[in-house]
Amino acid sequence: MQSTVNSYAYTQITGFSVRNLKYMRKFAEEFPDFEFVQTLSAQITWSHTVALMEKISDTSERVWYLNKSIENGWSLNVLIHQIETSLYAR
Numbered sequence: 499m500q501s502t503v504n505s506y507a508y509t510q511i512t513g514f515s516v517r518n519l520k521y522m523r524k525f526a527e528e529f530p531d532f533e534f535v536q537t538l539s540a541q542i543t544w545s546h547t548v549a550l551m552e553k554i555s556d557t558s559e560r561v562w563y564l565n566k567s568i569e570n571g572w573s574l575n576v577l578i579h580q581i582e583t584s585l586y587a588r
Contacts, residue, residue: 521547521548521551524551525551528551528557538561538564538565538568542564542567542568543574545574546564546567546572546574546577549574549577549578549581550563550564550577553578553581553582554581559586562586563577563580563581563585563586566580566585
């Protein structure tokens, strides 16, 4: 009975675009470590997370930008600027 109620509750959730669902799947695949997700990526916006996934394929570089975003309080625009000017490589 409980599983029927839970699955019914999930069918009532709306508002997810196909693009965001794809990002959510990619996020789950690329960040499988629950502790990591809770401690770091929970401190930045979803837009920051999407930008990191779109613009950086290397995991260690992505984590570096994630940490710097949290440490310095970067806005999304600042994060994108830092990525586009290759701050990590400098």
